Amino acid sequence: MNVHDSQKIAALMEDSGYASVNDVREADLIIINTCSIREKAAQKVYSQLGRLRKFKERKPNLIIGVGGCLAQQLGSKLIEKVPYLDLVFGTHNIHSLPDSITTIEKTGRTLVRTDFQESVESLGIVAPSDNGKVTSFVTIMQGCNNFCSYCVVPQVRGREESRSLSDIVKEVTVLASRGIKEVTLLGQNVNSYGKTIGEGYDFAELLHEICLIGGIERIRFTTSHPKDLSDRLVRCFSEVDKLCEHIHLPVQTGSDRVLGMMNRLYTRADYLDKVYKLRAACPGISITSDIIVGFPGETDRDFQATIDMMGKIRFDNLFSFKYSQRDGTAAAKLSDEITERVKSDRLKIVQALQEKHTLERNEATRGNAEEILVEEISKNSQEDVTGRTRTNKIVNFRGSRELIGRTVTVLITDAYQHSLRGRLLNVN
Ligand code: 5AD
Numbered sequence: 001m002n003v004h005d006s007q008k009i010a011a012l013m014e015d016s017g018y019a020s021v022n023d024v025r026e027a028d029l030i031i032i033n034t035c036s037i038r039e040k041a042a043q044k045v046y047s048q049l050g051r052l053r054k055f056k057e058r059k060p061n062l063i064i065g066v067g068g069c070l071a072q073q074l075g076s077k078l079i080e081k082v083p084y085l086d087l088v089f090g091t092h093n094i095h096s097l098p099d100s101i102t103t104i105e106k107t108g109r110t111l112v113r114t115d116f117q118e119s120v121e122s123l124g125i126v127a128p129s130d131n132g133k134v135t136s137f138v139t140i141m142q143g144c145n146n147f148c149s150y151c152v153v154p155q156v157r158g159r160e161e162s163r164s165l166s167d168i169v170k171e172v173t174v175l176a177s178r179g180i181k182e183v184t185l186l187g188q189n190v191n192s193y194g195k196t197i198g199e200g201y202d203f204a205e206l207l208h209e210i211c212l213i214g215g216i217e218r219i220r221f222t223t224s225h226p227k228d229l230s231d232r233l234v235r236c237f238s239e240v241d242k243l244c245e246h247i248h249l250p251v252q253t254g255s256d257r258v259l260g261m262m263n264r265l266y267t268r269a270d271y272l273d274k275v276y277k278l279r280a281a282c283p284g285i286s287i288t289s290d291i292i293v294g295f296p297g298e299t300d301r302d303f304q305a306t307i308d309m310m311g312k313i314r315f316d317n318l319f320s321f322k323y324s325q326r327d328g329t330a331a332a333k334l335s336d337e338i339t340e341r342v343k344s345d346r347l348k349i350v351q352a353l354q355e356k357h358t359l360e361r362n363e364a365t366r367g368n369a370e371e372i373l374v375e376e377i378s379k380n381s382q383e384d385v386t387g388r389t390r391t392n393k394i395v396n397f398r399g400s401r402e403l404i405g406r407t408v409t410v411l412i413t414d415a416y417q418h419s420l421r422g423r424l425l426n427v428n
């Protein structure tokens, strides 16, 4: 979501006459788009800003702005901490960025814009047409109405609001006309898409509609809250032929006791049941997840329940994190802190186990003829191209620039931790 926000920021500034530069020292405007989901992300912002201070001293007209979740959370407090900032803008103030920059250029004033004014209809900002990309994100909703006790997102991204189905279809149609073949629909909890518009449309309906758009070959989405994963959405994996066979379904922990403390509103058995249904409806579906270790009060037994669950499910991939206390969340009031040492040890165990499972899953594709959408020349070799399987695994194979944007069939010959290697069989 943040990557997409950065793309929107770049597109808006390009539309108002700015051009991007490769070397930050040449810039007249520097925007840092921030994340506040964990403490580490927030700390990175301060060290980045520290490095930029000398730029500002050398070039007094340089404008430095900070946007995103940390900016939303801190507002003018960020100016107190970093007095050489020109602009702080929140998660609902991206659209007014060009206007803010013009005001700063004219008046030299420092601006703080963090009101929740911007409507959901301004979310559709299509990126420039000439970047040769074949995949694109599309925001379908903003905010979140869940209150997972550890999570700062509802605070910084506001209440849930869906874009209208017709606006989304319009945006995807424009993207298709610009050569985009694959869209990833973005929302904190896509399963509740449509609830705020009352059009009688839900997420499954949206998937069916997007499937009708010519030129679009693949549809992905993220993220899906397990408690709201409906049977109707599960069925989409067999009914909507452009929907790729991958779901990111964050479980967070395998312990019912910790799930309760996290306010996730499902049990371990509920989650396993959803995984079972997904695999029954769509054999070969790739399932990825998020896990937090060291939530306050997590015992060895709770942690073992997470490890046990990982063994039962064998995720294709996993993002795992140490719990990080965030101001203003319900969990911040819990006193039963886990030591840094225990968190690190638990994280290492989770990551080592996941490495094993990822490799195992990747190796299972060896010998398969996989459909790949070719995205770009490989970063490691000019003679190779890179694309993804429908299950979202990266594949490199010998091929030239002309294949970019094409859907091809590749025989998987080797499997590694982070990618697969294959041989081109035919161009579809
Ligand atoms: N500490 C650690 N991880 C967190 N996440 C969200 N909030 C926190 C936190 N306070 C993780 C969750 C979520 C992912 C996007 O980030 O696993 O699914």
Ligand code: SF4
Pocket (backbone or CB within 6 Å): 144, 145, 146, 147, 148, 151, 152, 153, 154, 188, 189, 225
């Ligand atoms: Fe945060 Fe929970 Fe909302 Fe996801 S569903 S953004 S974890 S509050």
